[in-house]
Amino acid sequence: MKKLQKIKLIDKIGRELQERMKFNEIDGYFESYGIPTDHQPSYNSKYVYVKEVLPKVKDEIVLEIASELGIEHEAISSIPVIVKESEATFWKPGHFKLFVSHLASFKTTIGILKTELEKYGVSSFVAHEDIEPTKQWQDEIEKDYFQWMPFVQY
Known part of the structure; x- marks a missing residue:
């Protein structure tokens, strides 16, 4: 710049x-x-x-x-957006990151919410849409979720 x-x-x-x-x-x-x-x-x-x-x-x-x-x-x-290798792959670069936790009964509604939030610059993680439950699933969550853990109060 x-x-x-x-x-x-x-x-x-x-x-x-x-x-x-x-x-x-x-x-x-x-x-x-x-x-x-x-x-x-x-x-x-x-x-x-x-x-x-x-x-x-x-x-x-x-x-x-x-x-x-x-x-x-x-x-x-x-300026091109550079995604770091260590960042989880499901986040859209330059968007606010939102981890969406929900009951299985709200699966369809949450999918719609995710699509609508993208219009406002919010990249949402919804497990059933973004990753398969494998070793990759655990790795992807740990890459991003645990970096925010210091902000969680117990």
Whole structure:
């Protein structure tokens, strides 16, 4: 991504996060991307905070944040999406990831829900549609599910 593209994209992200979130929510959101949140903004503004933190972040992460927030930008369409080998294969790149747990009696309804959510940038994992119950099934779930385990409170 070109430097000017990144600056413009960060500006849009800053405005979007300022509107959607509180300071502590922005910190939590940044932490989910591994972005340090110890920065003290030069001005008491969520917008300024985002604009001061994100320039130090890798372009790929800024693009992923923009995509997740639904922010369209020229840089997003000009850079190919790279899927890491370790990522589960059923997730759509650039989409919000949603693990859907349901009773077997809702199988048809959940299939429809999955299709509808994709229209809004949500990639859903529905076991009966995405994988066969094999060793691969266990491996695929462990690749993605267990990376979120630290956020689960017991």
